[in-house]
Amino acid sequence: MGLRYQPLAACMNVSRASTKLVRGPNGLLETRAINEPAYDHDRLGRRLGLMIEGAATNLLRYSMAFDNALWEKNSGVTVTGSTIPAPDGSQTAMQLDLPGSAAGADGLYQNVGELVTNDTYSFAVWMRAVSGTADITLGGIDGASANGFALDENWQRVWIAEPASGTARYPKLSTTITALPASVLIWNAQLEASPVPTSDIISNGIPAARACDDVRLDPGDWFAQGRGTMVFDLHTAKDWAGIWRIVQLYSASLNEGHLDLGYDSAADQLRISLRSGGVPLVTQSLYGALAKDSRHRIALAWDDDVISVGLDGVVLSSPDGFAMPRNFSNIVLGSFDGADKALNGHVRNLAYWPEKLSNARLSELSVV
Template sequence: MAMRFLPLTDYLQVSRASSTLARNENGVIASIGANQPVFEFDGDGRALGLRIEGASANLLRHSCDFTHAMWEKSSGVTVQPNAGTAPDGSNTATQIDFADGAANLYQRVDNLASGTVHAFAIWMRAVSGTADITLGGVNGPSQHAVTLGETWQRVGFAEVASSTSRYPKISTVLSGAGASVLVWNAQLEASPVASSDMVSNGIPAARNGDDVMLDLTTGWFKPGGGTLFFDVCLPAAWQGIWRVMQLYSASLNDDHLDLGYDSAANQLRISLRKGGQQIVTQSLYGSLNPGTGNRLAIAFDDDEIAVATINGVLTSPGGFALPRNFSHLRIGSYGGASGFLNGYVRGLSYWPGRLNDARLLDLCAGGAA
């Protein structure tokens, strides 16, 4: 018998005070308005899922205008604006021609947090054939070799800034061979991994975080028992504690059922609070995989909670009564303020009852649709 899960897409409520950029099903990077959910696709038009990101900023100025004086260049480098179609569909790609030798193009960035990991990312492609390019400069003379083809790639690296002023740059220092490339939107963030594009024009560009909540007042949610299933795709790197799912009354300081992930311990953690008191706090041993999908299910009834991954099922000790006053369900962040998933959620679904452990395992293994 099929497990008829209720898809929850129609119940999503997304708050984000700014617009954002995302790749659509046609492979073009387009603007998504404030307070609109972001359903993103890869370069082949395959759905990645609902994107949930925290607030961030592109520390580079004039991120698409490589002719601006803030982008300094060595001899042997020429810059031609509006030379081709950019990833956003506009004719704003810039062609950079490097003569033979260690030529480079760079921008000075001040006020970096020394000792903090920064991620540099830029869209690039070879004008014809292939091109060997070096990216680096956040931490002095770093060298990151990139081989480009004739299709757009978003390439980059992450490393610790060793001082407060650095020069993210594009060069041919490793190959020493001349090259012609198209580029669009360079980005530098204080983050272990690059997030979605933010185009700056004169001042650093900023993006607000996604606060994703589901409306529990429309009758689909059954107090006291249920199963929630979702497939989360994590970033390639993360740091801190991020939120997976929270059911709560007024706030997480009150009655709640909270599932989160601790990157330092590499563990899922579940917490139950009732009447202002901590009832259950446990960890799921078994890591999640960065940069790829991870199926998770959380099932609950009046006296038990179960969390399942492909590694197994963790159940809480019995003897408590699950609160029935939950009125908020958030996915991937808490109130748009902390613990952002910085990844994708797919297959977000609900079953009005506590499925048994065998079904939870089957679901997480992909054997139940």
């Protein structure tokens, strides 16, 4: 991951007031320290890019200790330890044996209160079959909902997202759909106020939180004020809600010189905005929907009196007739001022040129 004229790491600063779990190049989950960049990988060890996420909370208590009394069990359901390595390589996974029943409702569940009725929550858990294959059901956010998953002997993080049907719910692992016995390994369950689960957060008695990733580039000698081009190679999240940010360039505050590129998921549009001295100069919607869980290249280019954005080979430009601010001292990647409206995805690469490239070149650079 790097800039056109120097390595990105030379000017990148990451702040995060908590640790974070991501996959390492060995395919296992690894802890990233406070303020350490979270470079993520897939199960085979291939790099996905820099993961940038907003703050999140795991609403479940004892997310890994499934034998704790807070995890209630129907009759015949057992939870025991396991020596099979967990997704982080440790021996902290547990074995869940479900006897099956005529209704298939026997399972393991935790009572979670103070949910907001009709708000969307995601429930995720790492699972695999003890041997062979197994069918499992997740549910309990939207009443007696049932979502089936087929498991093999590889760890996978299965999840559902539904609106809460009440202020107290019981996220549950069962065999409701098949009503057949199943023996599975489980590790770190997570319930979030989000349409998609974020990276793992481990709780031990009380809900646990993870801080937002605040990722910034220091605009030193490499950065040209008044003009430039940035090309972002992104992989979007599996789902999203609200507005999230790709990049913000501003002076001492967001009300001063301010160039913003973001995505409004409700309107399904990329949007740019420009402020100078607290006065809006340009606010423009640009495109239709970005595909979820997909790779995209987005080019952002600016000069004294025009801003251009390229996506999928199409370039749109703002009306001209304004003077571009020349006092950008903050470059924030993937969040609103490092606090919220986060990307919740991966930045695979970022290229920079200290000039506004031609629309023809932007068209080429915005195609994956």
